[in-house]
Amino acid sequence: MPLTVGEVIALPAVQQGDPEVLSDRRWTETIRWVHGSDLADLSSLLQGGELVLTTGKALARHPRKYLRGLADAGALGVIVEVGTQVPALPAGVGAIAEELTLALVVLHRTVRFVEITEAVHRRIVAEQYDEVAFDRRVHETFTELSMKRASLSGIVDAAAHILAEPVVLEDLSHQAIAMSAGIPADLLDNWERRSRRSPGRTDHAEPWAVTGVGPRAQQWGRLVVPQAPADEHRAKMVLERAAAALAMHRMIEQDRTGLQHQAQSGLIDDVLRGRLTDERELSARAQALGLRRAAQYLPATVRAERPSPSSDPVAGHRRGIAFLDAVAHTVNAAGHTGLFSLRGDSEVAMILALKDSRNIDTALATLGARLREQVRRVDGAPVSVLALGPPVEQIADAVSGLAEAAHIAEVALAQGDRDRPYFRAADVRLRGLLSLLRDDRRVQQFAETELKTLLSDEPAGSPPDLTVLREYLRLAGNKAALAGRLHMSRPALYKRLSVIRDALGVDLDDGESMTSLHVALMIVDGAAASHQ
Structure with a gap:
């Protein structure tokens, strides 16, 4: 730890001088160095943070002038050896030191200043060396972890x-x-x-x-x-x-799979990054990788719900491969074809070419049910969803639609609808937009600002204030219906709403305020659902 003025005075080399503290200002501040001198003016020799050792001749003659010079130079204090050869310091010198915010200690016995400086400087140098060694250890540790x-x-x-x-x-x-x-x-x-x-x-x-x-x-x-x-x-x-x-x-990318899946993923990435723009070349390469020619292609995403993120990159990589294989096998076994790309360990993006375009809804409902069952069996994920972007005629447009499909899948998981075999954009509305923007710091800051007092404080009662507010907004401010839903008396409910109104500082009956609070709650609820 850094050496303070008080710790210097406590050193045995100083204690041998029978120290008397006349001013304990700057006592807990860290000293930079110890400087010994009897010069009357040290301003040109000090850089700030020093503790001065002196026999006190200059201090005895002109105490205020001497101490003012030390204070202006940035010194922390002075240790004066009075002993038997130097006259006693003038009265009031301690008060002057306190006024100038300097530590002042008088030694009544003769000591060797060199022993004090050696003891202090040894501690300071050892501390600096320890800091360098610690910094090197930290650097080597995290460099090695990154390399591994x-x-x-x-x-x-x-x-x-x-x-x-x-x-x-x-x-x-x-x-x-x-x-x-x-x-x-x-x-x-x-x-x-x-x-x-x-x-x-x-x-x-x-x-x-x-x-x-x-x-x-x-x-x-x-x-x-x-x-x-x-x-x-x-x-x-x-x-x-x-x-x-x-x-x-x-x-670091951890999503490398087999050669075929690498090639399919690479083809999708080439389109997304603008390296491949010719539809004829794209179609030829896609067919060579197993995608059947079709009148329409569907951008799709299968996303699984993970109970907790994988902390082991190797285990996460293997799990992702098993997940990808389960999705690709199910699609191919149903007679459809596709291009597949693993996104993380819980999401597979794909371009689908259905085997029968005459009854798309039935084919997708069957595929969605089979995917959910197969992913649960092979991957162990309790819940998964199939999300679809709009059908398009060109493969490049289908690749561009993968972002929308991924967004729909994310929202579908957050909504918790377990009955639908697949989801389209029409199945997600405002919650979809908020889910898409959930990681935007500005959106999160908006929610935090709107609900700050309810989020940071303990719930005031049962049900919690957030639950009361959530149900109030869901019922569009219908207090009679809210009292029935929460099984509360109307006077008790009105009191709780008054407390919430005062805590938030807004009018709960104002339409704009209700909308703003409802959006903020949807942001918070969506973030919480994504971590369940």
């Missing part, structure tokens, strides 16, 4: 081990997606609410160390030490290095 493509949990564990502190990785919705091994359960209690308060977001902010993960304009998470760290400087440095390793981990 360590998992998210491996990087988080390394940061926790170096700091000897618990470390948590959370996403932008304040969901803890990875945490160090052995983290106490009480540190995770009410995580989302407490995380929203740190650092410094409210008067009751948690004393956490926090670092964003990802480029400044595209941060996708935060690394957190969920308690006051023992060394804030080291905690910040380690979290920043770990965040860089996590960002690199996210950039």
Whole structure:
């Protein structure tokens, strides 16, 4: 730890001089160096942060002038050896030091200044060397982890081990997606609410160390030490290095499959990146890879719901391959053909050519049911959805429609509709738009601002305030129907609504306010559903 003025005075070399403290200003501040001199003017020799050792001759003659010069030069204080050869310091010198915010200590016995300087400088140099060694250890650790493509949990564990502190990785919705091994359960209690308060977001902010993960304009998470760290400087440095390793981990592609799937995925990527624009060439290559010629092509996405993200990149890669194989096998077994591309370990994008275009709805309903059953059997995912973009005549247009299909699949999972065998754009409305924009920091900030008091504070009663507000908005402000749905008396309900209105600072009967709050709740609910 850095050496403070008070710690210098406590050193045995200083204590031998029978020190008397006349001013304890700057007592806890870190010293940069110790300088010994009897010169009356040290302004040209000091750089700031020094502790001056002197026999006190200049101080005894002109105390205010001498101490003013030290203060103006940035010194922290002065240790004066009075001993038996130097007259006592003039009365009031301690008050002058306090006025000028300087530490002043008098030694009544003779000491060797060289012993004091050696003791202090040895500590300072050792501290600097320790910091260099620590920095090198941190650099080598995370460089090695990046080279080995360590998992998210491996990087988080390394940061926790170096700091000897618990470390948590959370996403932008304040969901803890990875945490160090052995983290106490009480540190995770009410995580989302407490995380929203740190650092410094409210008067009751948690004393956490926090670092964003990802480029400044595209941060996708935060690394957190969920308690006051023992060394804030080291905690910040380690979290920043770990965040860089996590960002690199996210950039590494882990979705390599068999040769055929690589070729199909590569063809789709060539179109998406503008490297292949000629439809005739695209059609020829697609047919060579197994896509049957058809009057119309369907952009489609199969997305599975994962109970928790995979922290092991190897296991995630294998799971993704099994998922892709299950989808491709089911499509081909039904007599259809397609181009398939794995997106992560829980989503397969595909261009479909159906075997029978005369009864598309029946064919898609059958395919959707078979895909759900096969994905559950092979992949183990409890829920999966088939989402479709609009049919098009050209393959390039179908590839362009994959983004819309992926969006529909994401919203379909969030909506929790388990009965539909497949989903189209008409099946998702405003929730679809909000789901598409959910990772936009501005959208998240909007939701946080609209609902800040209800999100960060403990629920005031049963049901919680958020539930009351949600049902109120769903019923378009019908308080009589709301009282019946919540099994509350009308006076109790009116009181709860009044509390919510005061907490949010808006008129709950105003149409624009209701719309704004409803959208904010849909954003929060969509983010929560995506992590279930």
